Amino acid sequence: xxxxxxxFVQIVNGLVNGMILALVASGLTxxxxxxxxxxxxxxxxxxxxxxxxxxxxLTTGSFWIALVASVVVMAVLGAAxxxxxxxxxxxxxPLTTILATFGLSLVIQNYALWQYGxxxxxxxxxxxxxxxxxxxxxxxxxxxxxxxxxxxxxxxxLFMKYGKHGIWIRATTQDRVMAAAMxxxxxxxHTVVFAIGAAMAAASGVLFGPTVGxxxxxxxxxxxxxxxxxxxxxxxNLGGSILASIFISLLESLATIWVSPxxxxxxxFVALILTLLIRPTGLFVxxxx
Amino acid sequence: MAERWQSEPWxxxxxxxxxxxRRRFLGLSATAAGALGATMLVPAPWRxxxxxxxxxxxxxxxxxxxxxxxxxxxxxxGSQLAADRIxxxxxxxxxxxxLVIADYESKPDVGRRKAExxxxxxxxDVGEGGYLSNVCxxxxxxxxxxxxxxxIGVCLDTTITTSKCSRYxxxxxxxxxxxxxxxxxxxxxxxxKKWHIVYLDYxxxxxxxxxxxxxxxxxxxxxxxxxxxxxxxxxxxxxISKITGSFDGLFAIMFGAxxxxxxxxxxxxxxxxKAKYAGDGAVAESTHLTALGQKVEGFTGVNRxxxxxxxxxxxxxxKKFFEESKILLKQMDPSGPDPxxxxxxxxxxxxxxxxxxxxxxxxxxxxxxxxxxxxxxxLIEALEGMEVKEGDDFPQGDKTLRREDHQAFLxxxxxxxxxxxxxxxxxxxxxxxxxxxxxxxxxx
Numbered sequence: 001x002x003x004x005x006x007x008f009v010q011i012v013n014g015l016v017n018g019m020i021l022a023l024v025a026s027g028l029t030x031x032x033x034x035x036x037x038x039x040x041x042x043x044x045x046x047x048x049x050x051x052x053x054x055x056x057x058l059t060t061g062s063f064w065i066a067l068v069a070s071v072v073v074m075a076v077l078g079a080a081x082x083x084x085x086x087x088x089x090x091x092x093x094p095l096t097t098i099l100a101t102f103g104l105s106l107v108i109q110n111y112a113l114w115q116y117g118x119x120x121x122x123x124x125x126x127x128x129x130x131x132x133x134x135x136x137x138x139x140x141x142x143x144x145x146x147x148x149x150x151x152x153x154x155x156x157x158l159f160m161k162y163g164k165h166g167i168w169i170r171a172t173t174q175d176r177v178m179a180a181a182m183x184x185x186x187x188x189x190h191t192v193v194f195a196i197g198a199a200m201a202a203a204s205g206v207l208f209g210p211t212v213g214x215x216x217x218x219x220x221x222x223x224x225x226x227x228x229x230x231x232x233x234x235x236x237n238l239g240g241s242i243l244a245s246i247f248i249s250l251l252e253s254l255a256t257i258w259v260s261p262x263x264x265x266x267x268x269f270v271a272l273i274l275t276l277l278i279r280p281t282g283l284f285v286x287x288x289x
Numbered sequence: 290m291a292e293r294w295q296s297e298p299w300x301x302x303x304x305x306x307x308x309x310x311r312r313r314f315l316g317l318s319a320t321a322a323g324a325l326g327a328t329m330l331v332p333a334p335w336r337x338x339x340x341x342x343x344x345x346x347x348x349x350x351x352x353x354x355x356x357x358x359x360x361x362x363x364x365x366x367g368s369q370l371a372a373d374r375i376x377x378x379x380x381x382x383x384x385x386x387x388l389v390i391a392d393y394e395s396k397p398d399v400g401r402r403k404a405e406x407x408x409x410x411x412x413x414d415v416g417e418g419g420y421l422s423n424v425c426x427x428x429x430x431x432x433x434x435x436x437x438x439x440x441i442g443v444c445l446d447t448t449i450t451t452s453k454c455s456r457y458x459x460x461x462x463x464x465x466x467x468x469x470x471x472x473x474x475x476x477x478x479x480x481x482k483k484w485h486i487v488y489l490d491y492x493x494x495x496x497x498x499x500x501x502x503x504x505x506x507x508x509x510x511x512x513x514x515x516x517x518x519x520x521x522x523x524x525x526x527x528x529i530s531k532i533t534g535s536f537d538g539l540f541a542i543m544f545g546a547x548x549x550x551x552x553x554x555x556x557x558x559x560x561x562x563k564a565k566y567a568g569d570g571a572v573a574e575s576t577h578l579t580a581l582g583q584k585v586e587g588f589t590g591v592n593r594x595x596x597x598x599x600x601x602x603x604x605x606x607x608k609k610f611f612e613e614s615k616i617l618l619k620q621m622d623p624s625g626p627d628p629x630x631x632x633x634x635x636x637x638x639x640x641x642x643x644x645x646x647x648x649x650x651x652x653x654x655x656x657x658x659x660x661x662x663x664x665x666x667x668l669i670e671a672l673e674g675m676e677v678k679e680g681d682d683f684p685q686g687d688k689t690l691r692r693e694d695h696q697a698f699l700x701x702x703x704x705x706x707x708x709x710x711x712x713x714x715x716x717x718x719x720x721x722x723x724x725x726x727x728x729x730x731x732x733x
């Protein structure tokens with residue numbers, strides 16, 4: 001017999017988890033799409049954003065101010081990191097930038113450990129309360145996270161579609177040389193894109209923070225999952241990554257009905273392998289005609 | 290308005306106000322380097338007292354980076370506190386001790402490599418530390434091959450002193466079978482008959498789960514389900530939302546950030562309100578309480594150490610240990626947490642080594658490489674069966690380091706979390722935590 005209650009609970013879980021993952025992955029895929037940089041430090045930007053959020057939360061007592069403060073600080077920090085560590089490597093072998101972002105990851109992790117110490121931190125959720133979802137008490141806050149993620153991704157989409165600077169970013173993605181020839185300041189577009197990526201990582205860190213203890217290792221798990229969805233969705237394809245996040249999270253959640261959640265993650269790796277074998281450009285990239 | 294701040298009148302008397310010439314830069318750099326060098330040449334105040342005496346080198350293995358860094362850094366505080374006290378009180382046999390600290394990055398392969406480096410290249414006299422059970426298990430053969438005593442500071446996996454026991458390895462604190470024997474009667478008689486166990490799916494979690502399943506059943510209770518969660522899982526909702534059915538209590542075997550994540554998310558999904566929440570004391574260590582807030586309220590656990598200063602832990606030894614640890618912990622983390630069991634067991638592990646070295650007259654590598662094995666065996670014999678009393682060196686209480694398996698037995702504290710603090714409910718005397726030895730040492 002099909003356990004409908006479990007299916008429904010896992011669909012809700014999958015959608016919520018998918019939206020959180022989409023927010024992390026969209027920053028990652030944006031940076032890759034524009035700059036051809038595989039950002040290994042993305043999970044650490046997520047973690048540092050959460051820590052900055054706790055500092056702002058302790059100072060102001062407001063979750064929403066903490067969210068905004070963290071986004072702003074991390075955008076500035078992201079821009080600074082791009083200018084100092086990544087811009088000098090522009091045009092070099094991709095391996096160089098991979099090593100650079102890996103180095104940044106280690107620096108950020110150890111900085112967080114030194115600055116904040118090893119004791120996990122807490123940031124209080126702005127919305128408490130639960131609703132009954134069959135056999136579980138489902139927290140409203142997880143729904144808020146999904147809605148906030150959708151709102152942030154939606155805002156990014158509108159900015160990219162209609163904003164002047166969004167059009168610059170899309171032009172740079174399509175043809176960097178031609179964009180430069182048309183007068184678009186390509187190096188600054190790169191800086192702004194990295195800043196947006198860092199800000200989105202920070203937003204997801206602060207939003208996800210209340211459901212875990214904030215600690216220096218909280219980005220590990222997300223980085224791996226975000227890389228999977230970025231490849232499945234099509235490297236650099238923003239819409240594809242968002243669809244892939246929801247698709248993979250739903251698949252994993254539904255698989256947990258029949259197998260252990262630890263085994264269910266295999267589903268995402270199977271999807272990754274199949275994508276690489278059958279459609280290496282990504283599942284959600286239109287077939288070239 | 291002056292264009293350069295150096296031209297402002299208020300900067301006239303500042304030594305850095307002038308133009309930075311190459312000569313000035315080199316001069317200042319040389320002065321700074323000289324001052325730094327001079328500081329490094331001045332020995333620590335206790336060091337002078339030892340003259341030319343060769344220090345005992347103690348190799349300390351801890352995860353200071355990576356996923357388990359939080360626990361590793363806390364554990365290191367215990368070793369450092371004991372080393373400071375030993376050196377300030379005249380060292381061991383007139384020799385100071387020197388800690389050679391190795392960070393194994395929370396990875397078993399790195400742990401094994403670092404253990405080899407400690408004994409082969411750094412030539413340490415003994416090893417101490419551990420933390421992650423899979424790392425302890427990976428490093429034990431190294432210490433055995435190199436005939437070096439390894440005094441474990443944290444690892445709790447049962448097999449360390451049972452099926453995989455080693456003549457060279459000692460565990461001077463409790464293990465899961467002891468905790469389960471101590472806690473299971475309370476769980477079944479006072480909290481509930483039917484339990485669901487959630488555990489971290491690796492060596493320690495699995496062996497602890499087995500110990501509790503056995504003891505809960507022995508007490509007339511039942512374990513209706515178990516759920517394993519991999520180490521480092523950031524979002525555990527998929528696991529938690531699968532826990533269904535009827536049970537009285539949820540028993541968690543978790544530590545560190547995993548425990549914080551699980552407790553947070555189990556509370557959010559209503560699981561810890563539906564059933565009584567209990568577990569290994571590592572779930573609610575003092576270092577987690579701020580992050581957990583009211584979500585851990587009412588949790589009942591068992592631990593070898595809790596940071597309370599009420600009877601029977603209101604001794605001057607415990608107060609001294611508590612206060613001195615707090616100072617070091619404040620340097621490690623600005624929030625200044627209370628000491629936890631990782632600080633306590635590493636502190637006491639170092640003191641077991643001190644007593645063993647004193648009793649055996651162990652010279653370590655100072656006796657020469659050819660004699661080192663004999664020296665290690667002397668130390669092993671001194672430690673085997675050692676009985677220690679509650680005091681400055683052992684603020685947790687009396688202990689026995691059993692000869693047959695090198696496993697210690699000590700009293701256990703059953704506690705709950707009340708107003709975000711530990712509250713002592715019951716003390717289980719060490720005699721009631723003893724389980725039969727299950728170890729056959731490999732022949733040398």
